[in-house]
Amino acid sequence: MEAGQGKSLATLVANIEKLEITGSSDVTIQSLILDSRKVTTGSLFIALRGTQTDGHQFIATAVKAGATAILCEELPDQISSDVTYVKAADSAQVMGLIASTFYGNSSEKLTLVGVTGTNGKTSVATFLFQLFRNLGYRCGLLSTVQNQVEDEVIPSTHTTPDAIALNHLLATMLEKGCSHVFMEVSSHAVAQHRISGLHFAGGIFTNITHDHLDFHKTFDNYIKAKKGFFDQLPKSAFALVNVDDRRGSVMVQNTNARVETYSLQTLATYKGKMISDTLAGMHMEINMREVWFRVIGRFNAYNLLAVYGAAVLLGEDPEVVLTELSILKSPPGRFEQFHSADHIVGIVDYAHTPDALENVLQTITELRNGNEKVITVVGCGGNRDAEKRPKMAAIACKFSNRVILTSDNPRFEDPNDILAQMQKGVPPLDYKKTSVIEDRKEAIFTAYSEAGPGDIILIAGKGHENYQDIKGVKHHFDDKEILIEAFGNYPKS
Structure with a gap:
């Protein structure tokens, strides 16, 4: 039997303080469930108050599906005599303690x-x-x-x-x-x-x-x-x-x-x-x-x-x-290097915060031997901290000879709105060296077309990710694949 199967509710809550239990704790829990649609007989359904939904709304559904017990912060109006209710001040905190015991600590x-x-x-x-x-x-x-x-x-x-x-x-x-x-x-x-x-x-x-x-x-x-x-x-x-x-x-x-x-x-x-x-x-x-x-x-x-x-x-x-x-290599999408046949260096990095972008660009600046251009392709994710958008653009301009602002994971925002916010961080003196190309593939291809031998292209923000999140749908998109396609060859070791 796998760890986590067939634990009594009494065992799961034995060392947890300040719980109110309505019903018998002498019942066997076969599974811990957050999604009421996955509840079966023997499930402990955990009602969490999330940022999008409140699990308390689905307690009745879980009971109807055969839940043996419910963990919640507020008891429902209708109490089923066949179900044990565990009331806690914070369901999320108690869930962690229960899950640890359920899976054998x-x-x-x-x-x-x-x-x-x-x-x-x-x-x-x-x-x-x-x-x-x-x-x-x-x-x-x-x-x-x-x-x-x-x-x-x-x-x-x-x-x-x-x-x-x-x-x-x-x-x-x-x-x-x-x-x-x-x-x-x-x-x-x-x-x-x-x-x-x-x-x-x-x-x-x-x-x-x-x-x-x-x-x-x-x-x-x-x-x-x-x-x-x-x-x-x-x-x-x-x-x-x-x-x-x-x-x-x-x-x-x-x-x-x-x-x-x-x-x-x-x-x-x-x-x-x-x-x-x-x-x-x-x-x-x-x-x-x-x-x-x-x-x-x-x-x-x-x-x-x-x-x-x-x-x-x-x-x-x-x-x-x-x-x-001394022999370890960087994880995928962390300052990952690619080299074209015409001696252009491409770097793919997950840098998606102002500090991370500055660190990567400072490193590139320190690595330059002479007059190599640095071309930065960067965007910002949607439905995330908007304060960093103009900062990211400003940092890209500070350390780059050429900047192309593009789409990242817009999620449920209009990518052009995100780009407009990024543009606010571009200093007036850097307007001429900055472009906005919403299509990320086109932005990467443009960066390569403008690069010459020895130049360095940084593609920042997505790193290891192989998708673009657009209106809730993840479309396949891999910066490394696009860069290699632009280079027309495979990365050198």
Whole structure:
């Protein structure tokens, strides 16, 4: 029998405080369900108050479909004598605790490390996954790009899945022999209690800049959400923070975990220094040891420091870790390079925040040898934080010889409205070097047509994504495929 099947309701709620139970807790729960259309006999239906819908509206539907129990924040007007009702102050938080127990508290049997921050989460989690596999461990990965159990890839739809899906994935990873799991922890996941009930061996903070204000409303709320992850860490865990980010120390103010630090600029447990950086690789010093890495850029120097620190904190030999790190490659869509037959360099990167875009463009600027042009193709997603749109355009103009503003994932917004907001950030002196081409494929082809030998084209914003989200429909679109089509050849290694 799989972990998570046939648990009594009494067992699931045994250690949860302040619950009101109407009906018998001596019933067997076979499944945890958020969607009332999927309810069957033996289901515990969980009524969540979401941003789009309120699950409480579907309690009657769930009861009619045969739900054995209901978790809710407000009891319905009509109570069925055949159903047990569990009332909680916060259904989402309690769901996480129940899901953890339902799936055998898998996180306690795994070495689970969470990575949070605005930028770098995917790279750090993926590097850790690759590193520990190379060190001989069976590993799981939970990331924006994909969820992975060893070589088996499970498509990802959110940075962090809901608590039920997350605990099911962890149970699956445990059943398949994984000892280590590395996961991105988004601010949404913390705010919505998706990680409630999980036991972390360590947490890593990369950096924090303006993002997701459409959800959090204020930057303060965003910071509190990130900090909430470290507030939950146990004494047995480590909290590894980037102290070059001025909010690094804020993250760990109230944590019970052991605090460790990494830095390129000041004293830290794990101290790095960049010696040289080229399109071929990066030469770095880490804790007085010099190493050459395949990945490049200052932002990756921070990522490597975080990975090195976490690996050492997990008990790995420092020399072995550095050796293995030196051969790692960037995750898909993270500063991924392509080269045309006529010596034009194309870079595809997920940079979709002002800070990430600036980091990537600064890196490109530092890598230039002479008069190479930098042509940037960039857009902004719809139904997301609109404040960053003019900032993104301004940053693109600051570091580029040529800028093409284009569509990203417009979702339910008019892409031309998004582009008009981006244009507001273009300085008057940069009007002539900036174009607006709403069709993303045409924008990429135009960038290539205007490039010459040695020039660098940055296509920013979508990275690993292979779709465009337009009015609720995901249409196939892959920046890498379009770039390769424009180049007319395959990428060189």
